[in-house]
Amino acid sequence: MIEAALDLLVGVQNEDGGWGAVKGKRSNTESTSFALMALKSFEGKLFDRQVTAGLQWLLEHQKDDGSWFLNDASKQSSWTTPIALLALLSLQDQKEHALRAAKWILTQEGRKPGWVASLLVRLSLVKKMTELDPYLSGWSWTAGAFSWVEPTSYSLMALKKLKRSLAGTNCEERIRQGEMLIYDRMCENGGWNYGNSRVLGEALWPYPDVTAVALIALQDRAASEANQTSLRALDVMMREAPSGTALSWGILCLRLYNQDVREWKEILEKSFEKTRFLGETKGVALALLAFGNGASLFRV
């Protein structure tokens, strides 16, 4: 699987050095970042040319404020910034660019209810629609929107990796708030979906990929009951929904929690044979990270 996946990944690199979501699509920050991390985790395979071109794409697309847009068609800084930061940290001598990104991340915050909605929450009209705490501070997918689990998790990973270099900022407080938000959004029996555990009183179910991403962001709280419950939920979900993305994120997560992943790698290999992960750059890159030493790139 590794050779085929590497061939696939290298074969879909765009001429501008970046990667699109699938072959033929415009280069974007998320796909390029995961592809770079995947190739970097197979250093012995001599992908220097591809990595150099990919890094060049990333550096050229970093904005003055430290953020990245999704791609050249987008006109707004995006949730992909912490992922680009993680990619830069996997490469040598890029810490300065990563720190600029981290400082931008610290300026971002998901939207909270305004005074009208606050009043309504106080009158107990709104909170009952969902049962989450809307005042916790995390990160949103797009400016002006609510905080959700996945973008908050990426930002936490990025900030936790750089927190020693961010002394004197509000980094520690943002990390604490972000963690509180993720725990607040946990589903009833562990795990996470996009970020809503109940709607109109009914429990919603968790997703394996988001659960793994959240657990990676919370890896330094491994012993907590919520983490352990969610790890068990992740195991069940990976058996029930063994897609490439779910298995790959799951393996990366389980390795960071020091669990045996040999069985999961076999299942991942079979999954690749069946669908080749739809040729999606991110899916293929994640699988390579899971098969190789990619977990270390997410260690905080």
Place this chain on the structure above:
Amino acid sequence: MMNRREFIKVSAVASLSSLVGGCRPSVRWDRDAYRKPATSRVAILEARSYQASLEDIIRHGLHLFKLDLKGKRIVLKPNLVEFDPKGVINTHPAVIEAAIASFRSLGARDVVVAEGPGHRRDNEYLLTASGVYDVINEHRVRYVDLNTDDVRLTKLRSSLTDLRQLYIPETLFNADLLVSMPKLKTHHWAGVTLSLKNMFGIVPGSIYGWPKNALHWAGIHGSILDINSSLPIPQFAIVDGIVGMEGNGPLQGQAKQSGVLILGEDLVAVDATAARLMKIEPRKIDYLEIADRFLGNISYEKIELVGERLERFQQDYRVIENFQELKVLTG
């Protein structure tokens, strides 16, 4: 739990808040957004089960409209928002398969299946679990993830929200007909989710996120209208009402056998008809009521029903407590 009256109050206060904040545009649309026809044809076709010869039924249905499909590029946009093995959330793969075969047999040059799921990012899971992967694989149809497609920033032709512009997937600009293929469902925020609401799925998650929360902040009803008024190509609708969903839709409602497909070129008329089929008053659905002013017809008298009689398939679809007053049918 908030009831509908409280919900309306919340919406009204939220609107007032926007006004206080300034700059909320008045309800308006550009001249080229107006496309309400004098009358609209909607086909109601019996399809007892997913084992029925759906290709024949859909092809017959398409013949009831003067669609020029020869050499055209068709985008089928099913509702594939989530997957629950015990639920009936998504457009059934048998309906998608029949639509692929029907459009091809009528001369379409290219048929693609495209969706931008609103909650889950994992396409491989959604496609394989739902059975859609086997269909596109067997028929060698391309699947486009609209969440990660290349995008084009597009000025909206109406301003029922403050959005003004949206990123729209390039796949739509490169096609000739967009076929909305929703499931017949009630919806706990919008009242019903049909061919117009299904277009939330074209908004790219890679820009707006999962869920597409920016649309919720802008207002669900207004967003539905602004998206639909600004689509770059003509549309058609095929509603999967063979088994619908009642109650707490779009995800956690109960299955309801209805045995019907609803087709039409005027998505507003199709949705109004589908609502009536669920014994829900379309004029009480905010976005349908406003759509009637410029996008299409919801008046019973302006809709020419062909195929089966509406009354034959009309059933009482339960709605959540907040929406009980939607159930009064005024004709």
